[in-house]
Amino acid sequence: MGRSETTAVEGLNLQELKRMTVSQLVKLAKELGISGTSGLRKQELIFRILEGQAQKNGLLFGEGVLEVLPDGFGFLRSPTYNYLPGPDDIYVSPSQIKRFGLKTGDTVSGQIRPPKEGEKYFALLKVEAINFESPEVARERIHFDNLTPLYPDERIVLETAPDNLSMRVMDLITPIGKGQRGLIVAPPRTGKTVLLQNIxxxxxxxxxxxxxxVLLVGERPEEVTDMQRSVKGEVVSSTFDEPPQRHVQVAEIVIEKAKRLVECKRDVVILLDSITRLTRAYNALVPSSGRVLSGGIEANALDKPKKIFGTARNIEEGGSLTIIATALIET
Incomplete structure (x- = not known):
């Protein structure tokens, strides 16, 4: 590759890459020496190219979901570690948060630098994309609470293969639309998790x-592994051996991430297993009010799970959030 070609590749930004076809992106990835691009989606290809571009310039490329702390600065948490704080989190300064109007749940990617002497974390140098859009587009979005909710008007078709009868039955009896709220109610060990996997x-x-x-709260670790291996989407989990605070933190950052994507007119589906265990986690954390419902649940403990479930909606301005959750009975 000649000098002028190299310069042209290095000068590409996110918007220019998004306008390219998948075959053009694959060719560009080969020019940058990026391997293993076959089978990648367009979005994944773009970020592999941006990463390769940054490395060619001697810089690192990082991505994560922002958690803004009360002091004004934030960290990019990694979905690989289920958004747990870790030593390889990326520091985001208060000035960057104000400049780009960043909020908790924003998926931010860009060039990063290693920690200097006396620093503990990698730091974000340049914001390349916010929620898979250019920073300029993300800055003009409307806040989630100010968007107009509508009834679902576009169907999510579940039937795939002729032998997949459960999805065919769901399509016929309980069709799901973009922006739907749905509960799968059944006793334990009746195949709810398998049904979620199929969905x-x-x-x-x-x-x-x-x-x-796919948000797994209070599940067994082996179930998490099974879900990760059988589902192509993002799987976030907090297993049963983790404290209630962790269950709540994971659920809240996932909901914030989904809201930020909907603000950017994306369609998001969250499969929550299970809302019962999430409610129990909130129940363990809320102070006692003296009003106890059946099953030993504090009346106040239902407020947050209700709010999470109620976040699902179809949006008039574009985008939707669909939540399908499992609820346990006879436990």
């Missing part, structure tokens, strides 16, 4: 434009 695979197969998040 997840149907969504990724039939609707590649939908951003899928």
């Amino acid at each position: 997840a695979n149907s969504v990724t197969t039939n609707h590649p434009e939908i951003y899928l998040i």
Whole structure:
């Protein structure tokens, strides 16, 4: 590759890359010496190219979901570690947060630098993209609470293969629309998790434009591994051996991430397993009010899970958030 070609590749920004076709992006990735691009989605290809571009210039490329702390600065948490604070988190300064109007839940990617002497964390140098859009587009978005909610008007088709009868039955009896709230209510050990797995695979197969998040709260570690291996979307978990605070933190950052994506007119589906265990986690954390409902649940403990479930909606301005949750009975 000649000198002028190299300069042209290095000068590409996110918007220019988004205008390219997948075949053009694959060719560009090969020019940058990036391997393993076959089978990647367009979005993943773009970020591999941006990463390769940054490395060619001697810089590092990082991505994560922002958590803004009360002091005004924030950190980019990694979905790989289920948004747990870790030593490889990326520091985001208060000035960057104000400049780009960043909020908790924003997926931020850009050039980063290693920690200097006396520093503990990597730091964000240049913001390349916010929620997979250019920073200029993200700055003009409307806050989630100010968007206009509507009834679902676009269907999510679940049927894939002729032998997948459960999805065919769901399509016929309980069709799901973009922006739907749904509960799968059943006793334990009746196949709710398998049904969620089938829904997840149907969504990724039939609707590649939908951003899928599977949120597992209070599940067994082996179930998490099984879900990660059988589902193509993002799987976020807090297993049963973790404290209630962790269950709540994971659920809240996932909901914030989904809200930020909807603000950018994306369609998001969250599959939550289970809302019962999430409610129990909130129940363990809320102060006692003296009003106890059946099952030993504090009356106040239901407020937050209700708010999370109620976040699902179809948006008039574009985008939608769909939440399908499992609820346990007879436990």
